[in-house]
Amino acid sequence: MLSSTKFELPGVNFSTPKQVKEILHNSLKSIGEFDDCALLDYPNHCNVGDHLIWLGEIFYLTDVLKTKINYTANISNFNAEKMEQQIGNAPILLSGGGNLGDLWLHEQNFREKIISRYQDRPIIILPQTVYFSEPENLRKAANIFNNHPNLTLFVRCHQSYKTATKYFYNCRVFMAPDMAFQLVGMPGLKSQKQQKESILFLCREDKELNQEFEADYIGIDQITVEDWSAFRYKHPQPKIWTIPGMIKVVSEARKQGNLLPREWISRQLWKYLHSYTDKFEQIYDPNMQRKSWNFMHHAVYQFSQYDLVITNRLHGHILCLILGIPHVLLPNAYYKNEYFYESWTSQISFCRFVKSATQIKPALQDLLDTKGGLSTMY
Incomplete structure (x- = not known):
């Protein structure tokens, strides 16, 4: 049986995002060192x-661990033969997030398939929230995980750690913050700010929505309710360097109210002149990595237009921390948001x-009073 180790730093202060990033680095030292790897489960969605x-993972692996990422894939385009050609028996890393469990079975089934198939090398699951609603699904996952001779699991909260150490007893288990904290302190974020006179409510509408916190129930005026702006771009865009393509892009952007010169200029600077863009050339499938980079710009630009944010998305919370935006985090449908925050x-x-909709207004006012200089917005 492998030992499971809880990451603890008694007396450590987590009072700034930078300090949380430092904790992330200390936690990930448990990974060890390796020259190259595969990073799987690319998020092929919006x-x-x-x-x-994903971006936090590739920047950590390349910049901090100095590891070459010689193969990346999403669930749909994973190719076992190609991966073997690219990395041999090097370690496999599985992307982190909030899908280790039975809420998002597509990702969990892929994870279990990889762990079952590749017993000849280390497998590392980057920071995840663990949540199973059905005991049978948990037992199935535990059997697969415990049968692997060298599986390391990082978890994002104390409840996930409790579950993982109890059921995944043959794995090495460590606590670590979310990998997106690797983005704290990166250049090119401060210049994005263009505040609107309203509050952004970034509200998810999927099966993780806590019904008590729907937009109609929170009672806040001067509020803009929307999800990630990237969801507006679900369909492939035509190549902009063709005349028909340019006409279509301009037409669609005008319909959506997105073709502001400021936004367009910001996007071009981000895509082509940001100092981080050269990093993608050193990673397998650079275009895949650039796709994530473009999604990040959508979110950074969206959030940077607001002085205050309310969100029920965990990464709405984390992006606000990265950008320094005061915000209120709401519960999701299970314990993920609350326990990560704690x-x-x-x-x-x-x-x-x-924990209740009636607390939102006082929390917003407290943030305004703490920050100072902002007028009451509701």
């Missing part, structure tokens, strides 16, 4: 939170977590 995680971010001065 949920920006998973793209922030584990890592509750000491940060410009965020609040509330």
